[in-house]
Structure formats: C-alpha cells, structure tokens
Amino acid sequence: MAAPYDLNDDSVVVIIGSGAGGGTLGNELAQKGIDVVVLESGARHEHEDFINDEWDSFAQLAWLDHRTTGGGWRVAKDFPNLPAWIVKAVGGTTTHWAGASLRFQEHEFRTLSHYGKIDGANLLDWPITLAELEPYYAKAEDKMGVTRTNGIEGLPGNNNFKILKAGADKLGYKECHTGNMAINSADRDDRMSCQQTGFCFQGCKWGAKWSTLYTEIPKGEATGKLEVRPQSHVVKIEHDASGKVNAVVYADKDGKLHSQKARIVAVAGNSIESPRLLLNSASAKFPDGLANSSGQVGKNYMRHTTGSVYAVFEKPVHMYRGTTMAGIIRDEAKHDPSRGFVGGYELETLSLGVPFMAAFLDPGGWGRSFASAMDSYANMAGLWIVGEDMPQEQNAVKLHGELKDQYGMPIPDVWFTDHANDVAMRNHAYQQGQALYEAVGATRSFPTPPYPSTHNLGTNRMSEKASDGVVNKWGQTHDIKNLFVSDGSQFTTGGAENPTLTIVSLAIRQADYIAKEMAAGSI
Amino acid sequence: MTTIYEQRPGISRRELLKRGTVGAALIIAGNAVISPDRAWGMETTALKPETMATLIKLARDIYPHDAISDRFYAIAVKGHETKAGTDAAHKTLIEDGIADLDKRAGANGYRGLGWEDDRVAILRDIEATPFFQAVRGDLVVSFYNQKELWPHFGYEGESYSKGGYIARGFDDIEWL
Ligand SMILES: Cc1cc2nc3c(=O)[nH]c(=O)nc-3n(C[C@H](O)[C@H](O)[C@H](O)COP(=O)(O)OP(=O)(O)OC[C@H]3O[C@@H](n4cnc5c(N)ncnc54)[C@H](O)[C@@H]3O)c2cc1C
Ligand code: SF4
Numbered sequence: 001m002a003a004p005y006d007l008n009d010d011s012v013v014v015i016i017g018s019g020a021g022g023g024t025l026g027n028e029l030a031q032k033g034i035d036v037v038v039l040e041s042g043a044r045h046e047h048e049d050f051i052n053d054e055w056d057s058f059a060q061l062a063w064l065d066h067r068t069t070g071g072g073w074r075v076a077k078d079f080p081n082l083p084a085w086i087v088k089a090v091g092g093t094t095t096h097w098a099g100a101s102l103r104f105q106e107h108e109f110r111t112l113s114h115y116g117k118i119d120g121a122n123l124l125d126w127p128i129t130l131a132e133l134e135p136y137y138a139k140a141e142d143k144m145g146v147t148r149t150n151g152i153e154g155l156p157g158n159n160n161f162k163i164l165k166a167g168a169d170k171l172g173y174k175e176c177h178t179g180n181m182a183i184n185s186a187d188r189d190d191r192m193s194c195q196q197t198g199f200c201f202q203g204c205k206w207g208a209k210w211s212t213l214y215t216e217i218p219k220g221e222a223t224g225k226l227e228v229r230p231q232s233h234v235v236k237i238e239h240d241a242s243g244k245v246n247a248v249v250y251a252d253k254d255g256k257l258h259s260q261k262a263r264i265v266a267v268a269g270n271s272i273e274s275p276r277l278l279l280n281s282a283s284a285k286f287p288d289g290l291a292n293s294s295g296q297v298g299k300n301y302m303r304h305t306t307g308s309v310y311a312v313f314e315k316p317v318h319m320y321r322g323t324t325m326a327g328i329i330r331d332e333a334k335h336d337p338s339r340g341f342v343g344g345y346e347l348e349t350l351s352l353g354v355p356f357m358a359a360f361l362d363p364g365g366w367g368r369s370f371a372s373a374m375d376s377y378a379n380m381a382g383l384w385i386v387g388e389d390m391p392q393e394q395n396a397v398k399l400h401g402e403l404k405d406q407y408g409m410p411i412p413d414v415w416f417t418d419h420a421n422d423v424a425m426r427n428h429a430y431q432q433g434q435a436l437y438e439a440v441g442a443t444r445s446f447p448t449p450p451y452p453s454t455h456n457l458g459t460n461r462m463s464e465k466a467s468d469g470v471v472n473k474w475g476q477t478h479d480i481k482n483l484f485v486s487d488g489s490q491f492t493t494g495g496a497e498n499p500t501l502t503i504v505s506l507a508i509r510q511a512d513y514i515a516k517e518m519a520a521g522s523i
Numbered sequence: 524m525t526t527i528y529e530q531r532p533g534i535s536r537r538e539l540l541k542r543g544t545v546g547a548a549l550i551i552a553g554n555a556v557i558s559p560d561r562a563w564g565m566e567t568t569a570l571k572p573e574t575m576a577t578l579i580k581l582a583r584d585i586y587p588h589d590a591i592s593d594r595f596y597a598i599a600v601k602g603h604e605t606k607a608g609t610d611a612a613h614k615t616l617i618e619d620g621i622a623d624l625d626k627r628a629g630a631n632g633y634r635g636l637g638w639e640d641d642r643v644a645i646l647r648d649i650e651a652t653p654f655f656q657a658v659r660g661d662l663v664v665s666f667y668n669q670k671e672l673w674p675h676f677g678y679e680g681e682s683y684s685k686g687g688y689i690a691r692g693f694d695d696i697e698w699l
Contacts, residue, residue: 052681159696195687315698322693354678358667378677
C-alpha cells in the first residue's frame with residue numbers, strides 16, 4: 001500500500017530521517033492526505049529482528065559513520081569517534097530509546113527571562129510557551145501511550161526501581177514513581193504490554209515500547225500517502241534561483257546518487273546530521289550553508305548534563321531485569337539556585353548489561369578496583385542523571401576541515417565542553433545519588449561519567465528573531481520558507497526532561513502548520 | 524585463525540615435570556602456550572608464544588578476576604595473534620610492547636615478577652602508551668563480551684526467548 005513516488009514528482013514533502021521527529025511528521029502529514037517521501041539513511045529492521053545482545057544490537061542499529069569529537073568533555077578522550085550514541089535505521093533512535101516521556105516545565109521555555117543572563121551561556125527564550133504546546137503534548141501522550149496519562153496505568157516497579165524508591169523515601173523525596181513511559185503497561189494500539197525483558201536500549205522485540213518504526217510509519221504507509229525509502233542517505237539539499245529548496249540529492253545503498261524533487265523539505269536527521277546537512281548544502285547563493293544567515297547553524301550543541309550513579313549492595317539486585325528506565329525522582333527538576341546552579345535535573349533508573357557496564361562504568365579504568373566493581377555486578381543498582389545544560393556558542397557541530405565520508409562530504413566534528421553550571425549540577429546530582437544509595441545500605445558507589453550523547457539538541461535553534469536562531473516557532477527556517485527542521489535540533493534550550501515527547505509534540509504541531517500553509521498556497 | 528583447544532594431549536605429565544614448569548605458570552612448548560593443568564592450549568604463528576603467554580598474564584593484571592581461569596583471558600587476547608598475522612604494524616606494536624614490559628621487569632621478565640603489585644606498578648607507568656591502550660581497549664570488549672563468563676557476573680543475557688522476566692523475578696527483591 002505504501003505509495004511509490006517518482007523522482008521528478010515536485011509536489012511531495014520530502015522528510016530526511018524517520019526517527020521521532022521525521023517519522024511522526026511523515027505520518028501526521030499523510031493522515032491529512034499530503035504526499036510524503038521519507039528518505040532514511042539506515043536499513044529497515046522490523047522489531048522481530050532486534051537482538052537481545054548489547055554489542056550485536058549496537059552493530060545492527062547504531063550510527064557508525066566516521067565522526068570526530070573534541071573539547072573539554074571526557075567523551076572526546078574515551079570515545080574519540082563516538083560523540084553520540086544514536087541510530088541509523090528506519091525508526092531512528094526511537095528504536096534504541098528507553099521511553100521516558102516528560103513534558104517540559106513552564107519556566108523551561110523562557111530560561112533567559114527566568115534565570116537571567118549567565119556568563120558564557122547563550123540562553124534564549126523559546127518563541128513558544130508551555131500553554132501553546134500543551135494540546136500537542138496531550139496528543140503526543142495519547143499517540144505514544146504514555147503511562148500515567150490518558151488513564152494508562154504505570155508500569156510495575158522492578159528491583160532497580162524498588163531500591164530507588166526506598167532511597168528516595170529515606171532522603172525525603174516526594175515525587176518518585178515508575179515514570180511516564182511510552183511503554184504499554186497493558187495491550188494498547190495493537191501492541192502488547194511490556195514483558196520486562198530488560199533490553200529496551202536494544203530495540204523492543206515485543207513492540208511494547210513506542211517507536212516510529214512500528215507505529216507512525218506503518219500507519220502513514222497505510223494511507224497510501226507515505227513512502228519510506230530506506231538506505232537513502234541525503235548528501236545535499238538544492239534550491240532554485242529564488243532561494244526556495246526544490247530537490248534533495250541522496251545516495252542509495254550502492255552509493256549511486258539520485259535527485260528527488262520536492263515542494264517542501266523537512267530535515268530530521270538528529271542534531272548532528274541535520275546541521276551538517278545544512279552546512280554541506282552551501283551554494284553560491286548561501287555560501288555559509290542553508291538557513292544560516294544568523295550563523296547559528298550547528299552552534300549551541302546541547303546534550304543534557306548527564307552522569308550515572310551505580311551502587312553495590314550486600315545482596316543481589318539484578319537491575320538488568322525489567323524495564324530499563326521505569327523509575328524516576330522529579331524533586332530535583334525544579335529551578336532552585338540555592339543549590340549553586342540554575343535549572344534542574346531528573347534521576348531515572350538505568351541499567352546496563354555486563355558488556356556495556358565494562359565499557360562505560362569508568363572508561364579506561366582497569367585493575368582491582370575496576371574488576372571488583374564488575375564482580376559485584378549482580379548486586380548493583382543504577383540511576384541516570386539528566387539535567388538542563390547551558391547552550392554555549394562554541395559547543396558546536398562543525399564540518400571537519402579534512403576528513404570526508406564515503407560520499408565525499410566533510411564529516412561532522414562535534415565540540416563540547418561543560419559549562420560551570422553543568423559541572424555544579426552534575427556534582428550535586430552525584431552527591432544526591434550516592435547519598436540515596438548509601439541510605440539503603442550501599443557498600444560502595446560509583447559516580448560514572450557521561451556516556452556518548454544519547455540526547456542531542458539545539459544545533460538549529462528556534463528563535464523569535466531571525467538573527468538569534470535558525471527556525472521560527474513552527475520549525476520553519478527563518479531564511480527559506482519551504483525548508484523546515486523537525487527534530488531535536490530545534491530546541492532553544494534543553495530543559496531537564498528527556499526530549500522525545502517534546503520532539504514528537506513539535507512535529508504534530510508542525511504538521512498542522514505545514515498543512516495550513518500548503519492549503520493557503522503560501523508554501 | 525588462532526584456535527584454543529582443550530585437553531591438549533601431546534605432552535606427558537612426566538615431560539612437564541622434566542621441564543620443571545608445573546605450577547601456576549603457563550607453559551611454552553614449541554609454538555604453543557599450554558595451561559599448567561593442560562586443560563587448554565593455543566598455537567601461535569604470528570606472535571612468539573612467549574609473547575602470547577605474557578599477553579595472557581597482562582590481560583589478567585588489567586582485569587583481575589581470581590575466579591576466572593586463564594582460558595578466558597587467552598580467548599580474549601587471541602585477536603592480537605590473528606591481527607598480527609595480517610598487520611605487520613600491529614605485530615610490531617605487540618612484540619615491542621611486551622619486550623618493553625620484560626625489560627622494565629628485569630632479569631626474569633614480566634611473567635617472572637611474582638607479585639601482582641609489582642607488575643601493576645610497571646603498567647601504571649605505561650598506561651598512556653599506544654600499546655597499553657590497544658590491549659586494554661580491545662580487552663574490555665573481548666573479555667567481558669564472552670557469554671560463557673556472564674554467569675560469573677550474575678548476568679543472564681538474552682531474555683526474549685524465555686518470555687522476559689515478567690514471570691522470572693523482575694521484582695523479586697526481598698531484602699529491602
Ligand atoms: C539508548 C538511548 C536511550 C534513550 N532514551 C530516551 C528516553 O527514555 N526518553 C527520551 O525522551 N529520549 C530518549 N533517547 C533520545 C531519543 O531517542 C532521541 O531524542 C530521539 O530519537 C531524537 O529524535 P530525532 O528525530 O531528532 O532523531 P532520530 O530519532 O535519531 O532520527 C534521525 C534519523 O535520521 C536519519 N538520518 C540522519 N541523517 C540522514 C541523512 N543525511 N539522510 C537520511 N537520513 C538521515 C538517521 O538514520 C535516523 O534514523 C534515548 C536515546 C538513546 C540512544
Ligand atoms: S522491558 Fe518492556 S519495553 Fe523494554 S524491551 Fe522489554 S518488553 Fe520492551
């Protein structure tokens with residue numbers, strides 16, 4: 001039923017990327033009867049094909065094209081070619097993601113006004129408010145089946161959650177539960193309920209966790225208005241003499257180049273590839289890259305202030321059993337500068353299997369201290385810190401000066417250094433996490449450094465004024481009316497919350513806008 | 524391909540005794556490294572067997588798990604032998620790195636140092652070298668990604684085929 005469109009069909013909306021942003025936008029437009037071609041770099045693996053094995057799954061799904069990274073963060077030293085842990089496959093990173101689905105808080109849309117100017121930070125208010133986004137949050141929660149919304153029950157707590165909850169009670173935290181998860185706690189939307197297999201990061205083989213791969217995409221295809229073209233890697237967006245985009249050039253699985261005509265182009269390749277593509281599409285008319293009159297394309301790269309705390313107990317925990325991230329403490333998410341930093345953070349349960357634990361517990365670590373920690377694996381509990389980081393102009397996705405990819409395009413070089421606020425927040429969170437576990441009898445705990453970025457944000461940010469950012473409140477680029485950005489790179493600031501619910505809400509809202517403007521003939 | 528085989532016949536216990544090497548030390552015979560209890564052996568073609576024996580010792584010093592036998596360390600480092608067979612630069616990196624360890628260790632070489640602490644002191648001095656980085660960086664995957672070892676760590680691996688943990692203890696903690 002999927003509609004195949006002709007390369008010369010210039011009436012289609014071309015979406016680049018099929019993850020949270022692109023997959024959602026594609027389905028929403030198709031439901032409105034708009035013709036859509038989704039070009040996706042990665043292959044299509046249905047959920048039955050996912051692998052319950054960390055490294056094998058990583059090889060199957062992760063984005064492994066050459067990247068470099070620099071700056072002061074530890075990832076640059078420990079994982080010099082893996083700045084981010086994201087996916088190249090139909091469904092994008094919604095195959096790997098854990099499902100935590102939180103709304104932003106009201107003040108997080110206006111950080112500059114609320115926090116005031118912060119040295120070294122490029123803070124800016126979003127051009128939208130929580131109130132404007134609320135109806136779309138509600139639609140997204142319903143679409144994704146988020147627990148504790150729409151009358152959907154919470155997931156049952158696993159062992160890792162029980163430890164978190166006991167510690168939260170000891171520390172006097174009030175808001176601790178099994179999370180708002182886009183994971184079915186009961187059968188819903190023709191998908192079954194969570195079987196507690198514990199491989200959420202490797203793709204849910206049961207389809208219990210929402211992913212565009214087996215929700216949005218097949219629904220869109222069923223309308224006959226959506227074509228997903230896998231293994232189609234876009235290398236360049238082209239424009240006409242008037243400056244409107246009119247085609248995208250992509251390489252198929254054999255590396256052969258094709259040009260797909262387009263009425264509208266929406267970029268949703270995640271926050272490293274999206275700005276890279278705009279920069280790589282530079283032309284005589286747009287020498288600094290598309291939509292880059294502000295100079296902000298690729299800048300303000302954010303990745304959340306993260307870190308983990310693992311702790312060892314006298315008796316077994318088996319934290320890897322059950323839903324990976326169904327557990328949260330929200331008490332620290334508020335903005336309370338008396339803690340020594342602006343913004344807040346969430347604490348969420350997290351577990352890694354033995355292979356990833358060895359790689360990430362203390363990258364580069366070795367010797368008895370490390371090995372004895374691994375020997376205690378069965379008795380470990382773990383949590384993840386996710387907090388608001390400061391946008392900084394020099395934290396950026398740039399084009400590499402020399403290195404090119406297999407298509408001859410400059411590879412991305414990702415620069416990141418923590419802001420002092422990020423460091424203060426992380427240290428506070430480490431302290432709280434370690435205190436929490438010690439309060440329930442931990443004999444040893446580990447403040448584990450951030451992993452390669454799973455949340456990548458901000459590199460085509462939204463702004464009221466064209467001089468401050470790349471896109472307007474609809475994700476439409478300030479410079480080119482029929483060019484949109486539809487992923488997390490739109491984020492003006494990052495909030496303390498995991499980003500995907502907001503990405504999906506923005507995509508639903510953007511689809512309404514695009515449909516309206518197309519009907520009005522203005523794009 | 525480098526193979527690890529179990530219960531190597533060939534060498535009799537008497538012969539081993541003659542060589543005076545029965546004990547905790549790995550045995551070098553011809554181009555093979557053999558475990559002291561003869562439970563397994565490993566032939567080398569690219570790297571010297573002495574180099575392989577030292578690599579195994581080095582691997583244990585990097586990730587010392589006393590309840591895990593040398594066999595798993597041997598499996599974890601055999602990739603260097605395979606790679607050295609086709610990559611001359613890698614062969615040099617490993618052979619030179621091991622030779623350097625032996626030199627730093629003195630008369631009896633790295634394996635001749637009886638105390639782990641003495642060997643680790645040498646490793647702390649060289650941990651920034653490309654040699655150490657290459658060995659450790661490979662080992663963290665090749666060692667901990669061995670499914671046979673996961674029970675030691677109390678990790679159960681794949682769970683989909685068993686229906687997940689929904690009826691198998693995802694919330695069975697009782698000591699809290
Ligand atoms: C392990 C893990 C756990 C996570 N858990 C959570 C969580 O619990 N909650 C949460 O909110 N978020 C979570 N995230 C983050 C979440 O997955 C991302 O925020 C979200 O998927 C981003 O959506 P996106 O549309 O921006 O990009 P993606 O979902 O990454 O999709 C981008 C797609 O574009 C494709 N693409 C890129 N460049 C091109 C090109 N040039 N041509 C064609 N296609 C291209 C990519 O292959 C990819 O499929 C997690 C991420 C990871 C890795
Ligand atoms: S724990 Fe639940 S959501 Fe996670 S992979 Fe297993 S069934 Fe899917």
